[in-house]
Amino acid sequence: MNNQRLVILLLLVAYIFSPSLFNWIINPAGAWYRPYIVWVIVIAIAFVMQIRRKKYHEFD
């Protein structure tokens, strides 16, 4: 059961929202560094999750 349902859900959400997100990212009117903002957000999420996981393991 290894979290695969979560992966499927994530894929579904990504599939639904990816066109609008993609359009926003590549909107010619926007700044050129928009893709990098998304990139930074992904890194931040990964970082926060790692910190939380560490804490969880400390309490474990």
Added chain:
Amino acid sequence: MAFESLLKVCALCAVGLVAVFGVFDGLDGLDQWLLDHPENLALLHTPIHTDSAHTLLLVFVATAVTMPHIFHLGLAENPLMRNSHTVTWAFPLFLLLMALPIFPILWAGTELSVPLPPQYYTLGVPILFNSPGLTLLAFIGGLSAATGAMVVISLALSTMVMNHWLLPSLKLRTRTDLYSQLIWLRRVLIAAIFFGGYLLYWILDNRFSLAHLAMTAFIETLQFLPGTFAIVFWSKGNRRGIIAGLIVGTSIWALGLLLPILTGLEFIQLPLVNYAVPVGIEYWSEVTLISLGLNTFCFVIISMLTRQTEDEQYSADLCAADEISHPVRQALDVHSASEFKHRLAKPLGKVTASREVDIALRELNLSIDERRPYALRRLRDQIEGNLSSLMGIHVASEIMDKCIPHSTVETQTTVDINLIESRLAEYRDHLTGMAAELNTLRLYHRKTLEELPMAVCSLGRDMEVLMWNRAMAELTQTPGEDVTGSYLEDIPEPWCSLLIDFSQSKEPHFYRREIELNHRPHWISLHKANIEGPITAGVYDQVMLLEDVTETQLLEQELVHSERLASVGRLAAGVAHEIGNPITGIACLAQNLRYDSDNPEVLETAEQILSQTDRVGRIVQSLVSFSHAGHASKTEFEAVSIRDCANEAIHLLSLQKEKTQVLFCNDILRTAIVAGDAQRIIQVFINLLSNARDASPEQGRVMLESNEDENSVTVSVTDEGHGIPPELIERILEPFFTTKEPGEGTGLGLAMVYSIIEDHSGHMDIISPADTVHNRGASFVITLPRHLDSFMDA
């Protein structure tokens, strides 16, 4: 590698900063420049709108896994990558830092009109900016990046080629130095790969851009994607499927991209239909989709049509993160770690084999005496893993299969409980929902069994110990970690034979089996039940419960013993009473006979009768006093000086001139005063001292010493005789037990002493040997309560 990456990032970021702040005067300047030159932004947006953008994304995401060197680093060489969660954000950050300066540098190059192709703008911008230091940094960064990539790729490729192509087909000369052969082979391979790379560069003659070459290479590595995914997500995939898929995908790639690059081919004429298919790097997107699609299709179809081998099934079960797989326990016919060395000596040579086994043992924290099947299976896997990194999976598994084969024949149905457990423990954090709850329930039940205050163990049907709870570990003095996973026959005695007997017997219970633990007898009751196996019905595992009933057994024995003593006492009283009267009569008659006759023979006979009746009288008297012991009431107790009692006894004994002459040393303190009956205390000393005298050699010494504290007085009588054998110590207090010759002693002396001491609320200890240096002598230590009034007066 790490230094190279850092240098690369620093150089790129530095050039990027120069581009933004040096060329464009900051971010505002850059924005203004982009507004002024919108064609540069438009250039970025055009390719995204074509269909190939998604294919490109697929190619790049996939290559992050399937590029040979990344795959090799991530899976084969560096387990750190998998374990450390820091990588999850640090690596994207690294890539971000790498990617962020790219566009500013590109635009700066355009602005400065760098007379170089865009790939070299990183060098061109600092040159035109007149900054030699920065140019050098950029150059070193680029150089180190290129060198690093080349080193890593050629190392990874050489390892892969050696392990998977060369070694399986080469027969290494065994028994000589295996390691140096491997190292030389590797060196040659690295050189060959370097030259191969250069040869390709030379053949292509710099006709293609780096991007095109990379794209071509990436699309080929993409062909490994279906197989890589199947490792984790699809356990039904097999070797034939992967190979078929790879062949199809690679052929399409070779026709569509590789051949055009090498030969300049532009069209391929299809043989049956009269149609020419255009090929070449311009059609990379189509080639990618078709090759990958057909590859996946072939892989799935062939895998479904063909059957997995047993090995594949086993490996797939191990890799699958799926909860319904039953990892099957494969049995080994090896019974100890040292046997591994022996068997591996043939293909590897003695030294190498011994070294490899030692390394694996150290990595698993096992010892060479290891005999547990579970540990041996792990050892086998570890050695196979180590050999794999040395000479490749193929050769390693071939060697292991030949020398230490799994015997899967009859144990096919045995589920590896240990493996399931360790895997559940490993995946605990990843379990969600129902599975997590089930796991919690499992842990709870496990804990219940583990903490059960009764010894429990469970056995697989091949007599492998699956569980060994804490009470069991305490009872057997063997920790569970040492036993779990081993065969029953390998656990220490006496448990081994007891448990094997029990598990093989048809009876569900064994009551009070006597075993010897630490040289003392213990009694164990055993109970067992069958557990139906999780897969097949009709075959049973066993669960056993052990109960230590030693204390109950001892209590029972003690009860029986004191009951016997009591009945002996009653018997003695009866006998004394019945015998006393006739004896008195006989003694009277003998007295009369003495006065009535002058015949010396008759007088002699009368004397004899009198002395014998006297002896019978004494025996009867002691019987009576033994059986009357305990009747004296404590209210009659008065202050008694132990020292005086002992002196009295010594005086009485010294009258018996015919016995062994010994020296009595009365060192009892005058302050040793107890509450008691003086006559009976004298009796105690007479008995103890006469025993001591009888045990002593001629002119031996008998020591009387005392010791006191607030509430009690301790007196010891120690002789220098031969001591009391340990097996008799328990028995010498029994009435009628004596080691003396028949007629010498009644066997009541010490029993009487004991009962008198008990009546005085004291107790007696026996220490033998008293002199541990010469291993001789016995010491009787009596503790009696003090007479408190005299203590106060003193």
